[in-house]
Amino acid sequence: MAVDNGKMLAWALGREKAPLVLKNAKLVNVLSGEIYPADIAIGEGVIVGVGEYAGEEEVDLAGRFVYPGLIDGHFHFESSMVCPEEFAAAVLPRGTTTVIADPHELANVWGAEGIRYFLEATENLPLNVFFTLPSCVPATDLEDNGARLEAEDLAPFFTHPRVLGLGELMNVPGVLHRVPGVWAKIEEARRHGKIIDGHAPGFTGKELAAYRLAGVTSDHECTSPEEGRERLRLGMHLMLREGSATKNLLDLLPAVNRFNVSQCLLVTDDRHPDDLLEEGHLDHMLRLLVSHRVDPVSALQMATINTARYFKLWNYGAIAPGYQADLVVAEDLTNFKPYAVYAKGRLVASRGELVVPIPRSQAPLPGTRFEMAPLRPEQLKIPAGNSRRAWVIGLLPHQIVTKKLLLEVPVVNGCFEASAEADIAKLLVAERHHRTGTVGVGLVQGFGLKEGAIASSVAHDSHNLVVVGMKDEDMLLAAETVARMGGGLAVVAGGEVRGTLALP
């Protein structure tokens, strides 16, 4: 909340000049809902006064807007496909100064070692990085993943000052059926007074009530205003998500009103590097909101103070004495294009460019762990039997949910085959953690592939190897290519590797 330092009181009282004063700001006050001119006095990384101040160093903002540094309430570093240092370098110039990360993906591969890596790698970043602990590793008991995390594995992390809660509790049946391992984690979180994030797409009514009763207080998986409203009614915070694969912000907007807006917050969840660089991060969401007639102060509240309060980050997300000096200076509240970004009281970005070095963490990467049994061509076959129709996974654009379709599928030599005409591809999932040799094959509609194959070891939540393709030979080559790289993505067509991205 504040620091008990005589110097800071002297700065606040104006008895001594504060080390840094931002003069002539147009302050966007997310606490009072007002915008007004003020100087902002900063010392020791903290805002010590707002009003008329003189500083040792003074920066004239010439009437530019200043709003609190943006806070992403739920996301995965892994989705950015870069290390935390590079992620920080990408989002700080866009005004994001705080993130709450769930190391769910790395933990599915590396377990507690993955969490430790992230905690160490983010220790000295100019970006404020907090964590929720992955609650569901594996995601369900049916998964073939790399590691198991039980309550006793998570327990030591709950006392870490940057661990804020238990992450997306996607094992909803485990909660409702009182699976002891799941409840042990819930109780561990509660015992430490930490929040419990939810993940309950499609759940409704009494099941959702029971889930809430268990102590879950947010959901980021809503796709319709009805789902959003039901969660808000239950006292769950509504995380409005705009990721790369899943975009729900505008769909959920009708659920937000002036009575419940303080329980709504912006999250990116899974945001890919191209979208980060081209569209942006939370700044992109603010632009979207304002272009859809949300007033800028409400939009900023959802990206700052609301998120901070939900996570009990009492001195983040606002511009007032005692709050950490994370600030964005911008020309307007429509483009949200930062003229300057301050994090912990220090200028970190200017006109879109990072102006501080990002310290490289000495934390050792857990390293490559890709242990897949070699694939055999016959493992890719899908025998048709006497049928001409097959169950096919139907994709929906920008949605995480899929449909179960029964479609006519071409049969060649007694096996179902892909069809460019019907937009049906073959899908292979191969275990890659413990060389179990487990393989699953199926068909998927709506992927849009015309020829060749794509293989990826980025495959939520267990991150086994997933291959989509139109031809078995290309699929095998793509799979082998990713295996050789120790993880990543590979694109193959006509028997040739056309592109790779190594992601160890």
Added chain:
Amino acid sequence: MAVDNGKMLAWALGREKAPLVLKNAKLVNVLSGEIYPADIAIGEGVIVGVGEYAGEEEVDLAGRFVYPGLIDGHFHFESSMVCPEEFAAAVLPRGTTTVIADPHELANVWGAEGIRYFLEATENLPLNVFFTLPSCVPATDLEDNGARLEAEDLAPFFTHPRVLGLGELMNVPGVLHRVPGVWAKIEEARRHGKIIDGHAPGFTGKELAAYRLAGVTSDHECTSPEEGRERLRLGMHLMLREGSATKNLLDLLPAVNRFNVSQCLLVTDDRHPDDLLEEGHLDHMLRLLVSHRVDPVSALQMATINTARYFKLWNYGAIAPGYQADLVVAEDLTNFKPYAVYAKGRLVASRGELVVPIPRSQAPLPGTRFEMAPLRPEQLKIPAGNSRRAWVIGLLPHQIVTKKLLLEVPVVNGCFEASAEADIAKLLVAERHHRTGTVGVGLVQGFGLKEGAIASSVAHDSHNLVVVGMKDEDMLLAAETVARMGGGLAVVAGGEVRGTLALP
């Protein structure tokens, strides 16, 4: 947040009938800002489900409104002049189910013993009673009061589950000048993650910024919208007060807007027994708000969820699974007249009448402690010297602040005298804790007394004996009468005691 009980999950899921279901409610949801029909399922004192439920016991509410039990964010039991049990009996039928009390007055007389008494006396009430610890006993270092409470005296209380923070920090100069004893209390509160309530009438600008920087996050002493706005801007919660002596609710209303309403809460502070019985408690404030065009959901938010969240009472103040079942059933949202009140899942009041016995606490009253040196007539004299004018305390209606006036005052035998015509009375304050014999006399304008005298040992904050009168003899008799009772109030006129109220 919730309880980990298999039975409760079964009730929530509808697999078993909940012990109590309120059918056909019109639910006022302060979380989502909506009003809609629903059943409310209750078990173990907790709301387990909202929707369509069947119960072991079912109560048909026939479409009546149900809103969360009201929460008073700051008040003093002492001002009600009755014991906590009687206070609970008075406010429960009006819909108040939770109060945050500051035992500031009793602590000024009895110290830690006063706090212990209140904690014990409120242990088993149907009313939820929480406390903030009195931060300023004595209120300032200039006071002659009964006890001193240092940080080490308060420390053991901070771990009590019903102690929520440090109470109204009225020693603002002590905060700003870094008086070690004051800061030791601030640090003790912070160390326990507890909130710090403020009390800073008249403070503004840099001094207020420094006060906020110290960690103070509320103020209940604002009297103008400007004061209110300044505090909201600083991230302090604005407590809108409507007491008996001080009524600021409507004055502050212009400071409240849709962006900051979640930081506003209703408090009564000092509410006298006659007002409690005639006008009401928080229900009175709700009526006032709605009659001044505040929408009922916002008004209720300020009396429920906002208060709960400020005090980190995560399972109070709303109607949703996991929240404590404190509920008010009412015919409308204009009169807020409870048809029924449920506290901890139990019917406690019906149509304005208490329907449960209030358990008498076995906690011993600290007892009478009234130790005043006898008063001598000459102690009441105010020598005029050569002057015809005197400094007079000018009262302002319904305000706690006073004016300093220089007025013509009648002089008799070389001493200033009271004047009914000019509405000037004499004022005596006599130390009553340690027989120090310290006495202060002065003049007060605007009290409205025509003859006689009134003496009271209820005199904030040190509760020395205060006597206001038009005649010295009556003042002495009134003082002696209160001293004989061991504390209380006495009214005297024409040399006769006309009325007394013993308040040991």
